[in-house]
Amino acid sequence: MNVIYxxxxxALVLGALFVALFVWATKSGQYDDLDTPAKRMLFDDDKSxxxxxxxx
Amino acid sequence: MxxxxxxTLKCNxxxxxxxxxxxxxxxxxVFCCNGCKTVYAILHTRGLDKFYLLRxxxxxxxxxxxxxxxxxxxxxxxxxxxxxxxxLKRDKKQVVFYLExxxxxxxxxxxxxxxxxxxxxxxARLNIAESTATFEFTKDLEVSTLAKELTSLGYYPHPVAxxxxxxxxxxxxxxxxxLRIGIAGAAMGNIMIYAVSNYAGADGVYRETFNWLxxxxxxxxxxxxxxxxxxxxxxxxxxxxxxxxxxxxxxILAGFVFSxxxxxxxxxxxxxxxxxxxxxxxxxxxxFVKKATQQGLSNKGLNTFFTNSxxxxxxxxxxxxxxxxxxxxxxxIKFKTDEKIIFDGLLKSSQAVIDNSVITGESRPIALKPxxxxxxxxxxxEDDILVEVLATAENTRLGKIVTSITNSELxxxxxxSRADNIAKYFVWIVTLLTAATFIYQLKFHGLNPAIEKAxxxxxxxxxxxxxxxxxxxxxxxxxxxxxxxxxxKNENILEKINSVTEIFLDKTGTIxxxxxxxLSFQNLSVYEDEKIHEIVYALEQVxxxxxANSLKKYFKKNEISKRALFTNxxxxxxxxxxxxxxxxxxxxxxxxxxxxxxSKQSQxxxxxxxxxxxxxxxxxxxxxxxxxxxxxxxNSGKNIHIASGDNAEVVVSVANELNLTKxxxxxxxxxxxxxxxxxxxxxxxxxxxxxxxxxxxKKASVSIAVSGSADLSMRACDIFITNQNLKQIYNLITLxxxxxxxVYRNFYFSLFYNSLGxxxxxxxxxxxxxAAIFMPISSLTVLASSFLGTSKMRIIEKTKELK
Numbered sequence: 030m031n032v033i034y035x036x037x038x039x040a041l042v043l044g045a046l047f048v049a050l051f052v053w054a055t056k057s058g059q060y061d062d063l064d065t066p067a068k069r070m071l072f073d074d075d076k077s078x079x080x081x082x083x084x085x
Numbered sequence: 086m087x088x089x090x091x092x093t094l095k096c097n098x099x100x101x102x103x104x105x106x107x108x109x110x111x112x113x114x115v116f117c118c119n120g121c122k123t124v125y126a127i128l129h130t131r132g133l134d135k136f137y138l139l140r141x142x143x144x145x146x147x148x149x150x151x152x153x154x155x156x157x158x159x160x161x162x163x164x165x166x167x168x169x170x171x172x173l174k175r176d177k178k179q180v181v182f183y184l185e186x187x188x189x190x191x192x193x194x195x196x197x198x199x200x201x202x203x204x205x206x207x208x209a210r211l212n213i214a215e216s217t218a219t220f221e222f223t224k225d226l227e228v229s230t231l232a233k234e235l236t237s238l239g240y241y242p243h244p245v246a247x248x249x250x251x252x253x254x255x256x257x258x259x260x261x262x263x264l265r266i267g268i269a270g271a272a273m274g275n276i277m278i279y280a281v282s283n284y285a286g287a288d289g290v291y292r293e294t295f296n297w298l299x300x301x302x303x304x305x306x307x308x309x310x311x312x313x314x315x316x317x318x319x320x321x322x323x324x325x326x327x328x329x330x331x332x333x334x335x336x337i338l339a340g341f342v343f344s345x346x347x348x349x350x351x352x353x354x355x356x357x358x359x360x361x362x363x364x365x366x367x368x369x370x371x372x373f374v375k376k377a378t379q380q381g382l383s384n385k386g387l388n389t390f391f392t393n394s395x396x397x398x399x400x401x402x403x404x405x406x407x408x409x410x411x412x413x414x415x416x417x418i419k420f421k422t423d424e425k426i427i428f429d430g431l432l433k434s435s436q437a438v439i440d441n442s443v444i445t446g447e448s449r450p451i452a453l454k455p456x457x458x459x460x461x462x463x464x465x466x467e468d469d470i471l472v473e474v475l476a477t478a479e480n481t482r483l484g485k486i487v488t489s490i491t492n493s494e495l496x497x498x499x500x501x502s503r504a505d506n507i508a509k510y511f512v513w514i515v516t517l518l519t520a521a522t523f524i525y526q527l528k529f530h531g532l533n534p535a536i537e538k539a540x541x542x543x544x545x546x547x548x549x550x551x552x553x554x555x556x557x558x559x560x561x562x563x564x565x566x567x568x569x570x571x572x573x574k575n576e577n578i579l580e581k582i583n584s585v586t587e588i589f590l591d592k593t594g595t596i597x598x599x600x601x602x603x604l605s606f607q608n609l610s611v612y613e614d615e616k617i618h619e620i621v622y623a624l625e626q627v628x629x630x631x632x633a634n635s636l637k638k639y640f641k642k643n644e645i646s647k648r649a650l651f652t653n654x655x656x657x658x659x660x661x662x663x664x665x666x667x668x669x670x671x672x673x674x675x676x677x678x679x680x681x682x683x684s685k686q687s688q689x690x691x692x693x694x695x696x697x698x699x700x701x702x703x704x705x706x707x708x709x710x711x712x713x714x715x716x717x718x719x720n721s722g723k724n725i726h727i728a729s730g731d732n733a734e735v736v737v738s739v740a741n742e743l744n745l746t747k748x749x750x751x752x753x754x755x756x757x758x759x760x761x762x763x764x765x766x767x768x769x770x771x772x773x774x775x776x777x778x779x780x781x782x783k784k785a786s787v788s789i790a791v792s793g794s795a796d797l798s799m800r801a802c803d804i805f806i807t808n809q810n811l812k813q814i815y816n817l818i819t820l821x822x823x824x825x826x827x828v829y830r831n832f833y834f835s836l837f838y839n840s841l842g843x844x845x846x847x848x849x850x851x852x853x854x855x856a857a858i859f860m861p862i863s864s865l866t867v868l869a870s871s872f873l874g875t876s877k878m879r880i881i882e883k884t885k886e887l888k
Contacts, residue, residue: 033291041275041298048271052264060263061256063376064214068190069197072139 097137098125098239124239128195131202139191158232160408161244170244171228177207179221180228182242184235187216195238203234217245266372269310269365272302273358280358284854296348299357306361307341310368329552332512336543337364343540354537359860366864370556374576377563397421399471409477416474420465429481430472432457438634440464462776466634483776518843519543541855542843553864554831557871562824565882570792570808571817578803580828581787582821587766588718589759589781591773592729592736595791595811596743597705599774601635604706607682610698617699618645621691624662624673627654632687632703633662661689670694705735707742710811715743717815726751728759730777760784772814774798789814816881823875831867838863 054060097114098121109116116122128136160166172179184196193211196218200206205226211218220231235242279295279302287295314330314337321328337360344355396412397419398405404419409427412418417433420426426439437453441463453459459472461481478484519539526535559576566573573579593599608614622640625633651671654664661674672692680697681688691699718725726749729736733752740750751762760780763769771778771785774792779801782788790802792809799805806813842859 037294040278044271044275048268051267051271055260055264055267058256058260060260062212062214065193065210065212068193068213071190072194 096121098122124237127237133195133198136191136195139194158229158236158242159406161228161232165411166228166244166408169246174221176223177221178224178226179219180231181217181219181245182232182235183215183217183245184211185216185241185243186239187211187213187218192240196235196240199234199238203231206231262368262372265310265313266365266368269306269361269368272306272310273361273365276302276358276361292353296353296355299355300345300348303341303357303361306364307337311337311364313368314364327512332515332543333363333367333552336360339540339543343536352533356540362860367552367556370553370560373560374556374563377560377567377573377576396427412474412477414474414476418472418474419469420472421469422465424465426459426463426465426472427461428472428474429458429460429476429483430474432459433471433473434468437468437470438466440466515543515839522843553867554835554871555828557868558824558827558831561827561871561874562820562878565820565878566817568882569813569816570806571813572805572807574803574805578787579821579824582770582818583825584768585770585787585818586723586768587726588723588770589726589728589763589772589785590715591771591775591778592727592731592739593705594774595772596711596727596739597707599705601632601703602706603636603639603701604704605702607700607702608698609700610693612698615645617691618643620671621673621699621701622646623651624654624664624671624691627656627662632689635703636689636701676700707739708811710809712743714811714815715745717812718818721815721818725749726762728754728762728771728781730754730756730759756780789817819877820881823878826875827871827878830870834866834870835863838866 094108094115094117096117098116109122111122111126114125116125128134161170170180186192187196193213196211197209199209199220203226205223207221207223209218209220222231232242276299279298283292283295311334314334317328317330318334321331340356340360344357344360346352347354396407396409398407398412399417399419412428418428418430432453432455435455437459439451439453439459441451441460458475461476461483476482476484519542522542523535523539526538556576559579562579563573563576590596606614608617610617618640621636622645625636651664651666651669653666654662656662661672663672663674664670670693672695674689676688676690676697680690680700682700682702687703689701689703690697715725725745727736727740727745728751731752733750736750736752737747740747754762756777757780759778760783763771763781763784767786769785770787770789771781772789772791773781774790775798778788778790779798782790782798782801782803787804788802789804789806790798791806791811804817806817838859845855
């Protein structure tokens with residue numbers, strides 16, 4: 030049962046760490062646009078298919 | 086989907102349905118106009134065909150066909166422009182554009198691909214909700230080049246100045262909202278771990294430590310996340326009204342204070358887990374409602390209302406392209422054909438034909454003489470005209486209407502929500518029950534159990550289910566509405582729709598298409614139709630009469646060849662056009678009264694040697710979905726009025742066609758008259774599209790702007806419908822009624838749980854553990870009830886999917 034003296038503070042520190050990260054992410058504007066990224070991730074990476082402007 | 090008798094095709098670019106005879110072809114692809122064809126060609130040669138694949142996956146794609154030819158954006162390379170709109174980051178430049186024409190996933194893809202084919206463009210990021218895109222580029226790229234490229238893709242750019250005050254404020258609000266939810270969620274999750282351990286039977290030092298941890302973790306939730314509740318309660322208290330946030334705040338604070346006192350005095354019972362869950366769930370559900378209502382109606386549009394980045398200023402011999410912000414009264418401005426006039430001014434050209442329907446609702450184009458006034462918002466239909474500016478931006482007639490809207494917007498949001506109304510009764514019931522329990526327990530069990538049981542009632546009774554009942558029901562409805570193309574600005578408007586009895590419909594653009602069109606063509610001669618069209622087309626070349634314009638447009642669309650058949654055609658003022666020589670003796674113009682077959686529409690005819698050989702009937706067509714809507718609304722017991730700025734006779738004839746009585750057809754109304762008319766009735770719904778409806782929107786209980794509305798109407802209305810089909814208005818009314826049912830069902834459920842809770846509390850069986858079980862169950866029931874909705878809701882949702 031003694032392991033709880035180690036686990037409990039660790040859990041709290043980890044939790045605090047993630048909350049701090051969340052606060053930082055929000056303040057730096059990562060949640061300002063919630064609509065576009067949800068769709069952006071669905072596009073395939075297909076840079077090679079795109080012709081350069083010179084081909085026009 | 087449109088009328089049955091017209092053969093329609095779908096444009097390969099914009100997906101719009103259009104009449105088959107207007108089609109433009111290229112590479113076996115079909116388009117509705119040359120603009121769309123050009124954009125297709127550009128995308129195709131650059132290997133960007135994937136745009137169409139992505140686009141087809143979007144069900145709610147409602148784009149505008151590309152038809153406007155726009156200019157060179159030279160002004161964007163000027164120093165003034167750079168100072169204001171371009172920000173420098175080390176050696177990178179950055180500019181933000183509001184893009185007209187952004188709709189969907191495919192647009193994100195296309196715009197963010199631009200760095201691949203525009204040289205020196207480093208990155209492009211689009212925010213789809215706001216329609217703004219941020220571009221980073223090196224100094225070798227001129228902003229005008231970027232703007233031109235975007236235009237060629239079909240997105241018209243309007244520069245957005247960085248650090249717009251209202252935007253940063255809104256952004257701060259939104260960020261703190263997310264923070265509140267996130268922190269409440271994190272704290273709730275952690276508290277749950279310890280609370281559940283305690284319920285499971287942790288004891289001794291563990292139990293005590295866990296209780297203290299719960300207290301510490303609940304601090305940020307109670308004193309930060311829950312702040313909005315206290316604020317609203319306090320405001321409501323100051324205004325001497327009741328808000329749903331009051332019982333909430335009471336439960337939160339009472340629960341927190343008594344749990345803390347209990348902890349210090351050695352009592353084992355606390356409600357930290359219940360309080361934090363409550364705060365988290367309610368914040369979350371409110372956030373979702375807000376998200377569901379805001380979309381599609383960002384305030385960005387208005388900034389571009391009087392703004393045109395391509396104003397042609399005439400300075401002596403020179404023509405200067407400039408931004409509308411640099412125009413002052415007294416300047417001479419040239420407006421091209423089909424260009425929107427954005428200033429109030431005096432006409433300097435010898436003549437002009439103006440479409441004033443935006444302001445007056447008059448469907449016929451108006452011919453103006455020199456020195457007559459033109460108003461911002463109208464459209465120049467014919468040749469280029471010169472206008473001396475009298476007023477710009479907010480000083481124009483239109484600008485004043487805009488200002489009145491922006492001011493009234495704040496006041497209109499103060500609608501008391503249903504939850505607040507019901508909270509009134511709940512607060513009393515709960516207070517009475519709490520008092521009863523307290524007295525009962527005090528008498529039989531002593532002070533401590535009395536406080537405990539009374540507290541249990543406050544905390545587990547009304548707040549959670551009650552506060553969730555409305556938002557959850559609304560989220561579901563708002564999502565269905567969104568899939569139907571209906572956007573709601575304020576969710577509380579949903580309950581107002583239920584009490585509507587008087588419905589006012591605008592005529593031009595709402596009931597009708599809002600365009601002057603050839604309604605019918607009657608050939609009385611032996612010639613072929615084509616031949617007659619050709620003669621008329623040739624004759625009409627000399628006429629600038631509004632009717633001639635609509636005819637010319639019609640011929641152009643039908644690909645009637647424009648032959649110069651007559652050299653000596655003359656226009657007879659107000660009557661028509663005639664040509665008389667050795668071979669021909671034609672007259673084209675107004676019919677003699679005995680020849681008219683319809684008294685309602687304008688009719689013109691072609692005469693060959695004084696013999697009538699063809700009749701054209703011209704008018705504003707009624708939308709195909711209008712009669713269906715009116716029948717349905719009437720059957721559900723609503724009174725339907727027509728309120729129009731158009732000629733009273735025309736309005737009455739439209740009313741006749743729709744089987745409405747004459748008394749309910751109001752014509753000749755100025756924007757102010759319309760507002761006055763509506764203010765004479767109660768429980769009104771105004772449906773319109775133009776700026777002339779905006780003042781009426783303000784007066785009506787509920788206002789709806791239909792597809793194709795002016796920017797300003799979209800801003801002023803409560804509800805905006807992007808779907809072409811007017812029947813959606815009926816769906817909206819039905820859904821509002823069904824939502825009402827669901828909200829009440831939710832309330833009944835929460836009432837049931839409350840009575841059960843009260844009964845248990847009275848018998849003294851309630852413990853924090855019971856509370857911890859009770860709360861989520863009551864919330865889940867409400868959630869399930871909201872999610873199920875009603876059978877009618879499911880039918881509307883399904884039929885939409887089938888379509």
